[in-house]
Amino acid sequence: MKIGVLTSGGDAPGMNAAIRAVVRAGILYGHKIYGIKDGYAGLINDDMILLTSHSVSGMLSKGGTFLGTSRSSEFFEEASRIVAAENLKKRGIEALVAIGGDGTYRGAMEIAKLGVKTIGLPGTIDNDIAGTDFTIGFHTAVETIVDAIDKLRDTSNSHQRCSIVETMGRKCGDLALFAGICGGAEFIITPENPMEKELMFKRLKEHKEQGRRHAIVVITEKITDPFALAQEITEKAGFASRATVLGYIQRGGSPCPEDRILGSRMGTYAVELLNDGIYGVCVGVRDSRMVYLPFANVVGQSRPKNEMYKLVKKVS
Numbered sequence: 001m002k003i004g005v006l007t008s009g010g011d012a013p014g015m016n017a018a019i020r021a022v023v024r025a026g027i028l029y030g031h032k033i034y035g036i037k038d039g040y041a042g043l044i045n046d047d048m049i050l051l052t053s054h055s056v057s058g059m060l061s062k063g064g065t066f067l068g069t070s071r072s073s074e075f076f077e078e079a080s081r082i083v084a085a086e087n088l089k090k091r092g093i094e095a096l097v098a099i100g101g102d103g104t105y106r107g108a109m110e111i112a113k114l115g116v117k118t119i120g121l122p123g124t125i126d127n128d129i130a131g132t133d134f135t136i137g138f139h140t141a142v143e144t145i146v147d148a149i150d151k152l153r154d155t156s157n158s159h160q161r162c163s164i165v166e167t168m169g170r171k172c173g174d175l176a177l178f179a180g181i182c183g184g185a186e187f188i189i190t191p192e193n194p195m196e197k198e199l200m201f202k203r204l205k206e207h208k209e210q211g212r213r214h215a216i217v218v219i220t221e222k223i224t225d226p227f228a229l230a231q232e233i234t235e236k237a238g239f240a241s242r243a244t245v246l247g248y249i250q251r252g253g254s255p256c257p258e259d260r261i262l263g264s265r266m267g268t269y270a271v272e273l274l275n276d277g278i279y280g281v282c283v284g285v286r287d288s289r290m291v292y293l294p295f296a297n298v299v300g301q302s303r304p305k306n307e308m309y310k311l312v313k314k315v316s
């Protein structure tokens, strides 16, 4: 079989490990693997290359995605998708492994309607995909955020300040939740755990009065302006505050072992599903086991509130 592989949407550490696994496992099972450049844009522009085992050598430790990625608005148009499907067909590529988030899965569902056998792998730092406990890239991003929190605590302690740390995550608070717990944050504010402003001011005031020299508030992006919040805490809690927006730093860096393993397992599993004639599905990890679900059960679905929220009030 000829199988195409692409990465789409926001990049995530471990995407290269997943591509590598598709290539290496694919070749082992006698398939030919084509790397599609820059996500769905490469499908439309017919930008694809035959990958060899050698092409993915040294990729496990590399952050980002060596195939490139994009958020292709053109792919939303049916005419472009028809061109994309034709480009695959003319090379005899019958299957496509698409690595990315919700938008990537939507694209995969659409191209499946044109006869392409698609498999989705969850690649995003946000951990916001239903049907999987973890997405490729999430653990590395948590490590990066925890490292930042540790550093911010050092300087906050020196200056007797409260640090507001804004993480990515879109509508999912897992990055803030996991990193906040690992970094010992006093407050974790996420879409699933809304801000109780007055209570927070009161507690921070008490902390200050008890002589605590530092505090950390971790907050998911787009909830509020972190700089305005820092100003408010300074004024209302009497705790001098500063805000740090971590931004794209969170998406870079060499993948941690969990993401290298997850990418390797999921990439291999994608090929094995195709071997078994299974497609139109996306892969997940549930209780450490590989699973698959139809795209329709996952796209647009939100995940249940994370169990870890039970810890927040107990350990912060």
Ligand code: F6P
Binding pocket: 009, 010, 071, 101, 124, 125, 126, 168, 169, 170, 221, 251
């Ligand atoms: O989907 C991953 C993500 O990093 C989100 O957390 C963030 O909101 C978004 O991508 C940023 O996207 P862009 O790279 O298009 O600015």
